[in-house]
Amino acid sequence: MGVSIAVFASGSGSNFQSLVEVARQEHWPEQISLLICDRPGAKVLKRAQALDVESYALAPKSFAAKAKYEQAVLEILKQFQIRWIVLAGYMRLIGPTLLTAYSNRIVNIHPSLLPAFPGKNAIEQAFSYPVKVSGVTIHFVDEGMDTGPIIAQTPIEIAPEDTIETFAKKVHQVEHKLYPRVVYDLITGKISCPSLD
Known part of the structure; x- marks a missing residue:
């Protein structure tokens, strides 16, 4: 059955929407059936509703510990028979509970050429540094901050005439093309984690 991909997101959800739409248009063998959001009220929840994707909003601070939060998430993933976790603007480090259950099956997209500019505000960091080229990275998730094995990278030039807004738009355009292609692979x-080879 095509119930196998969950997207985790914290913000507006443009990558989430892009993934869902491409998966449906291209008739992926496994569809995105679930959204997990750690910020009740985030815009991505409205996108999920409009796209008719089941969503759960769980506030981590309402749990006694990170492990308890992740255990609650894990129970939902089991209920939906999720095989892959795709992070799309999910602003939390994944802990041992989910890393163990989904070893080599959690991927993330990051708006820089890792290992440069990990963590938050990578677009702003690259623009203000300044560097002439930044980009987008897709990587497997491990216990670190954007430190997992890199799957794909696309460089993006920061042109002299770029503003932070125009550069961010370039980054998002690349993300919306690259992420669906890599997730499909x-x-x-077509792609496997190095440790699985």
Whole structure:
């Protein structure tokens, strides 16, 4: 059955929407059936509703510990028979509970050429540094901050005439093309984690 991909997101959800729309248009063998959000009220929840994707909003601070929050998330993932976790603007480090259950099956997109500019505000960091080229990275998730094995990278020039807004738009355009393509290659076995080879 095509119930196998969950997207985790914290913000507006433009990458989430792009992934869902491409998966449906291209008739992926495994569809995105679930959204997990750690910020009740985030815009991504409205996108999920409009796209008719089941969503759960769980506030981590309402749990006694990170492990308890992740255990609650894990129970939902099991209920939906999720096989892959795709992070799309999810602003939390993944802990041992989910890393163990989904070893080599959690991927993330980051708006820089890692290992440069990890963590928050990577677009702003690259623009103000300044560097002439930044980009987008897709990587497997480990216990670190944007430190997992890199799957794909696309460089993006920061032109002299760019503003932070125009550069951010370039980054998002690349993200919306690159992420669906890489996720498709993962779920169809064209790409595998180095440790699985």
